[in-house]
Amino acid sequence: MAGTSASNMTARPELLVVAPLMPFVMEALRRDYTVHDRIHTNDPAAFAAAAPRIRGVVANGEAKVPRELIARLPALEVISVFGVGYDGVDVAAAHERGVPVTNTPDVLNDDVADLAIGLLLAVARRIPQADRFVRADEWPGAAPTLGRKVSGGRLGIVGMGRIGQAIAHRAAAFRMDIAYTARSPRANVNHTHYPDAASLAAAVEFLVVITPGGAATRGMIDARVLAALGPEGYLVNVARGSVVDEPALIEALRSGVIAGAALDVFASEPHVPEALRAMPNVVLTPHIGSATRQTREAMGQLVLDNLRAHFTGAPLLTPVDA
Numbered sequence: 001m002a003g004t005s006a007s008n009m010t011a012r013p014e015l016l017v018v019a020p021l022m023p024f025v026m027e028a029l030r031r032d033y034t035v036h037d038r039i040h041t042n043d044p045a046a047f048a049a050a051a052p053r054i055r056g057v058v059a060n061g062e063a064k065v066p067r068e069l070i071a072r073l074p075a076l077e078v079i080s081v082f083g084v085g086y087d088g089v090d091v092a093a094a095h096e097r098g099v100p101v102t103n104t105p106d107v108l109n110d111d112v113a114d115l116a117i118g119l120l121l122a123v124a125r126r127i128p129q130a131d132r133f134v135r136a137d138e139w140p141g142a143a144p145t146l147g148r149k150v151s152g153g154r155l156g157i158v159g160m161g162r163i164g165q166a167i168a169h170r171a172a173a174f175r176m177d178i179a180y181t182a183r184s185p186r187a188n189v190n191h192t193h194y195p196d197a198a199s200l201a202a203a204v205e206f207l208v209v210i211t212p213g214g215a216a217t218r219g220m221i222d223a224r225v226l227a228a229l230g231p232e233g234y235l236v237n238v239a240r241g242s243v244v245d246e247p248a249l250i251e252a253l254r255s256g257v258i259a260g261a262a263l264d265v266f267a268s269e270p271h272v273p274e275a276l277r278a279m280p281n282v283v284l285t286p287h288i289g290s291a292t293r294q295t296r297e298a299m300g301q302l303v304l305d306n307l308r309a310h311f312t313g314a315p316l317l318t319p320v321d322a
C-alpha cells in the first residue's frame, strides 16, 4: 500500500477520537477517515455499532485508553497520542495485541522547557504577586516583597530526557549549578547524577520535575523529598500531577517545609485543590506546557503523519517503545 493516500483507499479507515482535539486536526482527520468523536462515552449505542470497524484511536496526553477499551476494538491497528506523555494509554495491552502506539516527542521540548524556566522565575521572583501589586495600586503606598535570586543558583532536574536536557540548556545560560536524577546516568549529560530525588533535593535550591507519569513515578516527590529540598527550596512540576504527592506538597507549603512551588500539572485536572489556589507562595498554570499555536500545530501534524504512515504501510514516525 506504500504511496497510496488514505483518502484514495476504497474503505476509509474508521477512527475513534477519545479526547477533544484542535479543530485543524479534526478537519484533517475527517478528510481522510470516518471519525467517531468520543462516542465511547457520549453514545454507547453508536459505539457498540462502530466498535468492530474501528482501526485507529486518537488520544491526547490526558486521555485514558485502558485495556477494557482496547478489548472492545477487535479491528484496532494503531493508537496515536497527541502529546509526548502516554501514561493514560495501556501500552502493554496495546502491544500484546500487536497494536503500535505513537506519540509526539521532541516538537514540544522548547515550549515545555520555556515554561519550566518561566515558572521558576515566576515563583522565585514573585512575578504574579508583583503584577497583582501594581494592578491593585499598592505601589504608591508600599514596597513589594523581595524575591529570591535565580541566576547562579543550584538546580536539580528530576528526569533528564528530551525536555530535561532542554531545561538544563536554558538553566546553563543562567549560570546555574545543575544536577539531576534519573534511573540511570545519561552518557551525553555532564551534570552530576544523583541516585534518587531525595538526595538530589538535599543538594539543590530549585527542583524541577520532568519525568513521565504512570505507576513507576507515582508519588515520587513525597514528604521526604520535600523535607530534603528544605525551607529555602522551590519545587516546579511540569511533568504530571501524579509524580508529586499533592497532599504532602500542600502540607509542606503550608508549614514552611519548602519556600514555594510552581505547578503546571495536578493530581485531578482540571480540578485544583482550594488549598493550593489560596496559597500565596504558589504559581499555578492550567497544563500549558506545550500550549503555543506553533507547537500544538506541530504536534497535530505529527499525529496526522503517524496515522498516514500506518494506513499507507510506511514506517511509523514516532512509535513508543513500552
Ligand code: NAP
Binding pocket: 084, 085, 086, 105, 106, 108, 112, 158, 159, 160, 161, 162, 163, 164, 181, 182, 183, 184, 185, 210, 211, 212, 213, 216, 217, 238, 239, 240, 264, 265, 287, 288, 289, 290
Ligand atoms: P523522556 O525523553 O522519555 O525523558 C524522561 C526522563 O525521565 C528520562 O531522563 C528518564 O530517565 C526519566 N525517568 C523515567 N522514569 C523514571 C523513574 N521512574 N525515576 C526517575 N527518572 C525517571 O521524556 P520527555 O520527552 O522529556 O517528557 C517527559 C514527560 O514530560 C512526559 O512523559 C510528560 O509526562 C511530561 N510533559 C508535560 C507537559 C506539560 O504540558 N506540562 C508537556 C510535555 C511533556 P531513566 O529512563 O534513565 O529513568
